[in-house]
Amino acid sequence: MRKLIGFLAGLLCGALVGAVLGILLAPYGGAELRERIRSGVQMLIEKGQEAAAARRAELEAQLEAFKQGRPVVLQE
Numbered sequence: 001m002r003k004l005i006g007f008l009a010g011l012l013c014g015a016l017v018g019a020v021l022g023i024l025l026a027p028y029g030g031a032e033l034r035e036r037i038r039s040g041v042q043m044l045i046e047k048g049q050e051a052a053a054a055r056r057a058e059l060e061a062q063l064e065a066f067k068q069g070r071p072v073v074l075q076e
Contacts, residue, residue, distance in 0.1 A: 062074075
């Protein structure tokens, strides 16, 4: 158990040091870096929402087919 806790503590410290160094040594200034991060996160959120909407439509179509007794085609 001690080894696991030590490993997790080391992993956390390493991730923290890496994040701080990444921010400090970034090739962009503070405001520009924040804007790039913000736009990247916003783009990921939009892609996730689009994928979720597409999957929801697919599942609703499969449910409707199931309710009507038609064969349900599952993706491989």
